[in-house]
Amino acid sequence: MGTSTAPMTVDDVVRLRRKKHRLQFGFYLVLATLVLWSIQATIIEDTDWDRIGSLAEIGKSVSHFIGIDFKLIPSLLGPTIETFMIACIGTLLGLVICIPAIWFGALNVTPYKPVTYPVARIAMTLSRSIHEIVWALIFVSAVGLGAFAGILAIAARSLGFIAKMSAEAIENIDTKPVEAIRAMGGSNLQVMIYGILPQVLPVILGIVIFEWEINIRRSAILGLVGAGGLGLVFFRQMNTFNYPGVTTVILAIFGLILIGEVVSHYSRKAMI
Amino acid sequence: MSDKPQNTVLVGDDVHRQWSRFKYPQTLINYGILLSVLLFFSYSVHYLNIPLDRILGMFGRLGDVLANRYYPPDMEYIADKGYLNAIIETVQMAYLGALFGLMISIILGWFAAYNVSPSKTYIYPIARIFTMGCRSVHEMIWAILFVTILGFGLLPGVLALTMFSIGFAGKLIAEEIESIDMGEVEAIRAMGGNHLQIFVYGVFPQVRVAFTGIAIYTWDVAFRAATVVGFVGAGGMGWYLKRNVMQIETQRTAAILVSIVILVVISEFISAWARDRMSKAK
Numbered sequence: 001m002g003t004s005t006a007p008m009t010v011d012d013v014v015r016l017r018r019k020k021h022r023l024q025f026g027f028y029l030v031l032a033t034l035v036l037w038s039i040q041a042t043i044i045e046d047t048d049w050d051r052i053g054s055l056a057e058i059g060k061s062v063s064h065f066i067g068i069d070f071k072l073i074p075s076l077l078g079p080t081i082e083t084f085m086i087a088c089i090g091t092l093l094g095l096v097i098c099i100p101a102i103w104f105g106a107l108n109v110t111p112y113k114p115v116t117y118p119v120a121r122i123a124m125t126l127s128r129s130i131h132e133i134v135w136a137l138i139f140v141s142a143v144g145l146g147a148f149a150g151i152l153a154i155a156a157r158s159l160g161f162i163a164k165m166s167a168e169a170i171e172n173i174d175t176k177p178v179e180a181i182r183a184m185g186g187s188n189l190q191v192m193i194y195g196i197l198p199q200v201l202p203v204i205l206g207i208v209i210f211e212w213e214i215n216i217r218r219s220a221i222l223g224l225v226g227a228g229g230l231g232l233v234f235f236r237q238m239n240t241f242n243y244p245g246v247t248t249v250i251l252a253i254f255g256l257i258l259i260g261e262v263v264s265h266y267s268r269k270a271m272i
Numbered sequence: 273m274s275d276k277p278q279n280t281v282l283v284g285d286d287v288h289r290q291w292s293r294f295k296y297p298q299t300l301i302n303y304g305i306l307l308s309v310l311l312f313f314s315y316s317v318h319y320l321n322i323p324l325d326r327i328l329g330m331f332g333r334l335g336d337v338l339a340n341r342y343y344p345p346d347m348e349y350i351a352d353k354g355y356l357n358a359i360i361e362t363v364q365m366a367y368l369g370a371l372f373g374l375m376i377s378i379i380l381g382w383f384a385a386y387n388v389s390p391s392k393t394y395i396y397p398i399a400r401i402f403t404m405g406c407r408s409v410h411e412m413i414w415a416i417l418f419v420t421i422l423g424f425g426l427l428p429g430v431l432a433l434t435m436f437s438i439g440f441a442g443k444l445i446a447e448e449i450e451s452i453d454m455g456e457v458e459a460i461r462a463m464g465g466n467h468l469q470i471f472v473y474g475v476f477p478q479v480r481v482a483f484t485g486i487a488i489y490t491w492d493v494a495f496r497a498a499t500v501v502g503f504v505g506a507g508g509m510g511w512y513l514k515r516n517v518m519q520i521e522t523q524r525t526a527a528i529l530v531s532i533v534i535l536v537v538i539s540e541f542i543s544a545w546a547r548d549r550m551s552k553a554k
Binding site: 034035037038039041042043058061062065081082085086088089092125126129130131133134137139141142143146147148151152217218220221224228234238246250253254257258261 | 312313316317319320321322323326330333334337341360361364365367368371404405408409410412413416417420421422426427429430496497499500503504507513517522525529532533536537540
């Protein structure tokens with residue numbers, strides 16, 4: 001033991017505590033300054049309060065949205081199904097293109113660590129950091145308008161989350177079955193199929209169902225950039241100033257998401 | 273015996289029973305579910321008119337589009353002063369939206385946690401439905417609605433991100449509160465503390481650290497959403513993105529996309545670092 005473990009006196013303890021308090025105080029001060037600065041820039045300077053008008057006028061513009069456009073309901077059925085299908089196929093395609101990313105991105109199974117691991121990690125970060133609207137824009141310019149671009153956007157966006165969580169699941173497996181198969185002379189492929197896959201399959205399925213639930217939410221807005229589904233109807237209602245129609249579309253989205261949430265809850269329960 | 277399949281078990285004299293993991297009705301149900309899922313997928317490919325034969329050629333075309341039209345990103349455009357200003361606005365918007373959303377979602381999380389909710393019959397379901405409503409409506413739709421009501425600018429963006437953060441953080445906080453140790457809550461209740469005192473002295477100290485983690489994560493996610501809410505006129509970088517997409521200025525669009533990716537990666541690093549430090553300080 002060195003000299004540095006001399007017993008702390010009361011003064012030392014008090015000084016340390018004071019220092020900690022001062023640091024905390026400085027931290028909170030910085031946070032508060034940032035808040036004030038942001039409020040000043042966004043809410044006070046940038047907002048056109050005359051355009052917003054009084055509280056009564058805001059209430060009036062909100063009241064436009066109250067009500068349901070019953071004439072719109074029959075024509076909503078098709079887009080709703082389309083949105084649901086875009087989410088389903090998008091998630092499936094995302095899972096398929098995920099498989100190499102998972103394989104490369106898990107440290108214990110990646111084939112050649114200095115190259116494949118960073119490649120997979122960069123792909124995951126790219127996929128997660130670009131918003132689905134931006135993905136949809138890119139794919140619309142590549143394959144044209146329609147549901148196909150939406151599916152590709154959903155798949156590209158879900159790759160990051162599924163691959164990251166699944167790679168973490170693979171990194172945390174029990175290594176004993178893997179060692180047993182390797183000791184019996186199993187090849188790398190056999191280790192993967194019989195040693196790793198049975199352990200992580202339920203986890204990956206749970207992740208996929210979770211992502212599917214989020215993808216329903218995402219596919220409902222892809223129509224804004226021309227990728228089909230409920231978003232297109234929403235945009236059209238908005239542009240024709242049919243505000244009760246907007247409320248109707250939002251309620252349809254709400255119902256679809258509710259279905260997705262219930263299905264996801266029960267299927268994840270059934271799997272465990 | 274040697275020609276018998278290996279997965280049989282000898283029962284009695286010469287009766288071989290096939291071994292399998294699932295029993296008879298369960299196997300039928302499993303196959304039925306698998307078949308119906310496959311049928312659904314193939315039907316939806318047909319319904320959505322997906323050109324399956326073009327999928328393979330698509331990657332080449334995508335590469336072509338990216339290489340020829342998007343490739344040299346117009347970096348001078350994003351070094352422009354107006355654009356840098358828009359980046360700062362985006363950060364401010366995300367910061368304020370996450371902050372307001374978190375302040376509301378602490379209260380909502382308290383109301384929506386079944387074990388400490390002040391009124392299980394009235395307040396609990398209302399708080400649950402409100403949180404779910406915020407979560408199920410996408411941030412772009414919130415942005416469009418607020419832009420319609422309040423006009424263009426940063427304020428509708430802040431409000432849209434607030435709703436988004438409520439949906440995101442409210443559920444996490446409620447779940448965190450539901451998993452606390454109830455002993456302290458009972459102690460305070462036994463001493464005659466009211467609901468507010470229970471929350472402030474019994475619940476909050478237990479979830480404080482988890483709450484900080486959720487707060488950092490919420491800011492990260494809100495920033496990601498803030499980069500595009502401008503697309504519908506709610507301020508920030510999204511407006512630049514929309515303008516250049518509409519004018520088919522593909523190289524400028526590419527530059528904006530690059531800047532978005534860089535900023536999001538930076539914010540992700542900051543958030544990971546902060547959460548890491550926090551879990552060490554715990």
